[in-house]
Amino acid sequence: MYQLPINSNPQPDATILKHGFWPIAMLGSRTILFALTQLFIVTAFGLSWQQSVAWWPFLAIVTNIICFFLLSTLVKKEGSTYLQLIHFEKSQLKSDVKYFFFFLVIGAIAGFIGMFTVSYLMYGSTPPEVMFQPLPLWAAILALFFFPVSNALVEIPTYFAYCYNRLQTIWKIKWVALLASSFFLAFQHLTLPIVIGDTKFMIWHVIAFLPMALIVGFLYIKTRRMVPLLIVHFLMDLQLVVNVFLLSI
DSSP states (O other): OOOOOTTSOOOOOHHHHHTTHHHHHHHHHHHHHHHHHHHHHHHHHTOOHHHHGGGHHHHHHHHHHHHHHHHHHHHHHTTOOHHHHTTOOGGGHHHHHHHHHHHHHHHHHHHHHHHHHHHHHHHSSSOOOTTOOOOOHHHHHHHHHHHHHHHHHHHHIIIIIIIIHHHHHHHOOHHHHHHHHHHHHHHGGGGTTOOTTOHHHHHHHHHTTHHHHHHHHHHHHHHOOOHHHHHHHHHHHHHHHHHHHHHHO
């Protein structure tokens, strides 16, 4: 069974090497799934591409559901479980509280610097509000719960708990695995959502997330604490959909 010990480096595992295609495939899976989900919403519900932009929380929710089942299936083939993937241990919960506050401060600083620095360089102002559009109230309520919960449970675990650990084993070079996982974590925002006619925003959306993606990856590989990262991620994503909800009331 593949199970990464806390505060240790992953060791080569024949099971991981056998399934070496999947860690690489999962790097780009979310970027593709976001785009396919938006295309489905446009074609199935008769929305224009511009109208579909407002439904970005649901692009993430659908993608997260698919990726959760993919992750669960892939780690099951390795003889492991999702809870083992995220290093969930009841005995570590007290120490996780300490890590939570540390990660919250570092994450807020990295997010602020990334968002506002790139916004100033590209727009000369604060971050664009392209994604903050009203939804039908029922949709905003669903997004308020399902987006932050599903995104926290799937996004960082995909890129670091799953991809990083296995790519490090396959490639045997930590920093390459870290850069690849961090880059694709940021790059997925290119298609969340696709904004036709506003390539500048889509590029901004990727570059603005690069600093935080690198910091998150660094914190993870240094501490091996995934649960506090998930909680911080939940809170950061929650404030995004709170804005959408308030616009939808």
